[in-house]
Amino acid sequence: MEKNPNDSLRIQISNITDFSEMGSRFSKTVSVDHLLSLILKQAMSAMDAEVCIIWLKDKFGNLVPRISFGLNSRIIQSVKMRLGVGLVKCIMRKGHPTNIYDLSKDKRVPLKRLIKKEGLSSLLAEPLIMENDRVGVLMICTRSKRRFTATDLKVFAAVAKQSALTIADVGLYDRMDKKVRQKIEEISMLFTMSRSITSSVNSSLLLNTILDKTRLLMKAKFCTLNLIDKSRSKLEFAAESGLGTEENEDFRVFEGELAKKVVKSGMPLILNEIAAYTKKIPVLLKRKKIHSVAFVPLFSNRRHSGVLAAYMQDVRFFEKAEMEIFGMVASLCSMAVDNSAMIDKVRKDYFNSIKTLAEIIDANDSYTRGHCDKVMRYSLEICKRLNLDNRDVSSIKTASMLHDIGKIGVDLSVIHKEGKLSDEDWAKIRKHPEIGARIVRQVGFLNDIVPIIMHHHAKFSGGGYPNPVLRGARIPIGARIIAVADAYDAMMSDRPYRKALSHEEAVAELKKCSGTQFDPKVVTAFISRKV
Numbered sequence: 006m007e008k009n010p011n012d013s014l015r016i017q018i019s020n021i022t023d024f025s026e027m028g029s030r031f032s033k034t035v036s037v038d039h040l041l042s043l044i045l046k047q048a049m050s051a052m053d054a055e056v057c058i059i060w061l062k063d064k065f066g067n068l069v070p071r072i073s074f075g076l077n078s079r080i081i082q083s084v085k086m087r088l089g090v091g092l093v094k095c096i097m098r099k100g101h102p103t104n105i106y107d108l109s110k111d112k113r114v115p116l117k118r119l120i121k122k123e124g125l126s127s128l129l130a131e132p133l134i135m136e137n138d139r140v141g142v143l144m145i146c147t148r149s150k151r152r153f154t155a156t157d158l159k160v161f162a163a164v165a166k167q168s169a170l171t172i173a174d175v176g177l178y179d180r181m182d183k184k185v186r187q188k189i190e191e192i193s194m195l196f197t198m199s200r201s202i203t204s205s206v207n208s209s210l211l212l213n214t215i216l217d218k219t220r221l222l223m224k225a226k227f228c229t230l231n232l233i234d235k236s237r238s239k240l241e242f243a244a245e246s247g248l249g250t251e252e253n254e255d256f257r258v259f260e261g262e263l264a265k266k267v268v269k270s271g272m273p274l275i276l277n278e279i280a281a282y283t284k285k286i287p288v289l290l291k292r293k294k295i296h297s298v299a300f301v302p303l304f305s306n307r308r309h310s311g312v313l314a315a316y317m318q319d320v321r322f323f324e325k326a327e328m329e330i331f332g333m334v335a336s337l338c339s340m341a342v343d344n345s346a347m348i349d350k351v352r353k354d355y356f357n358s359i360k361t362l363a364e365i366i367d368a369n370d371s372y373t374r375g376h377c378d379k380v381m382r383y384s385l386e387i388c389k390r391l392n393l394d395n396r397d398v399s400s401i402k403t404a405s406m407l408h409d410i411g412k413i414g415v416d417l418s419v420i421h422k423e424g425k426l427s428d429e430d431w432a433k434i435r436k437h438p439e440i441g442a443r444i445v446r447q448v449g450f451l452n453d454i455v456p457i458i459m460h461h462h463a464k465f466s467g468g469g470y471p472n473p474v475l476r477g478a479r480i481p482i483g484a485r486i487i488a489v490a491d492a493y494d495a496m497m498s499d500r501p502y503r504k505a506l507s508h509e510e511a512v513a514e515l516k517k518c519s520g521t522q523f524d525p526k527v528v529t530a531f532i533s534r535k536v
């Protein structure tokens with residue numbers, strides 16, 4: 006049955022007044038859905054409509070419902086309408102309300118099944134316009150057929166305008182939020198970088214971490230770092246992120262020439278579009294679809310120390326703030342490079358000191374002279390076969406050198422005893438892993454190797470010392486490796502109570518004890534090495 010509300014004009018005018026009052030409250034409210042639901046409820050009451058929906062454009066060219074009243078919410082959430090087609094095209098083109106008296110008879114109308122299921126009859130719709138952009142549609146429907154009056158259309162236009170303004174306001178909040186979020190992200194990355202610089206003890210890892218963060222920060226495809234060599238005669242490639250191992254001679258020449266210019270001028274260099282700078286674009290840049298690049302110089306003690314570069318896939322026009330951030334990253338890089346040099350020196354000095362210490366232990370025991378050195382060599386060969394990462398290899402190298410440092414704390418008469426060892430002697434010798442762990446624990450640098458030293462006499466199937474319960478993969482990999490290297494060298498050396506074994510005999514013994522005393526994976530890696 007047709008319904009013509011013909012309600013008092015006064016009520017509708019009063020409702021329009023309500024909308025403007027509502028507008029004054031918007032600045033105090035931030036939830037877009039709350040605001041829109043207030044507007045929709047007011048619109049439904051003013052227009053005497055049963056259904057009201059706000060549709061907004063998505064990035065795929067559809068209108069999707071943002072908020073609705075009077076419909077089955079589960080169904081409405083899953084529907085969408087194509088932009089530029091049928092009724093939607095017609096509504097979006099018009100700057101004023103579109104009125105359909107009988108939805109069942111209009112061929113342009115989409116979502117026929119939904120309309121039938123919900124028993125919708127008439128419709129009034131208007132585009133939501135925000136800064137000349139049609140961002141969505143406000144729609145009301147009635148379940149009885151209805152001819153909307155001129156006053157209905159005016160009220161509806163006011164509601165649509167208010168809805169668009171609300172969306173625009175919240176859109177503004179979103180944009181601000183995005184900028185703030187981006188800033189926070191940038192600051193947090195810079196903070197992480199600076200923290201890595203002060204806490205890292207691994208120089209190559211540190212540079213890689215910084216380059217990774219730079220790439221994210223600059224939204225770059227890849228980043229490179231070239232440093233001036235010790236003789237200060239040339240720039241040398243030092244680190245990269247995102248480039249991988251791809252080698253390309255013309256790229257190196259291209260980058261080298263530009264990096265030299267940056268070092269010479271001491272100023273950043275930006276190529277917004279590489280194609281505008283040179284016709285000879287390196288193959289690597291073409292393959293990676295690079296369009297722009299930014300270089301910044303690095304300084305150390307007021308002298309040029311290198312060049313940081315970020316390669317982007319877009320034609321990039323840098324804002325001042327972006328270049329400031331890039332400059333800050335370059336400063337952090339310079340600090341990292343300085344710290345790396347210092348860290349490397351300290352580590353080298355330290356390693357030499359512990360090596361001397363290990364040699365003193367060796368010298369105290371004529372039967373094991375050169376033992377630590379050989380255990381280190383065998384351990385490194387196993388690491389290589391097992392493809393361990395650099396950090397593990399570095400720890401295992403140091404630990405293998407120092408694995409018996411705890412013997413310093415064992416009575417020398419026991420260590421040098423030529424006859425059979427008593428139970429009491431063995432008890433003393435078995436203390437050396439714990440004593441060694443205690444010694445290296447005192448040194449911050451060596452914390453990584455404490456568990457390796459502690460468990461280098463653990464047995465793969467359990468029952469070793471000092472913790473007989475420890476077994477399998479719970480024994481640190483470094484300890485499992487040193488156990489094999491240590492045993493092999495011991496078998497290959499003369500002892501007061503037996504002659505040295507041959508290589509074949511020692512390997513046979515390792516195989517025999519594989520899975521019980523030793524990790525089978527480590528034994529296989531060791532015996533497959535070139536002798």
Ligand SMILES: [Fe+2]
Nearest residue numbers: 408409461462
């Ligand atoms: Fe030992």
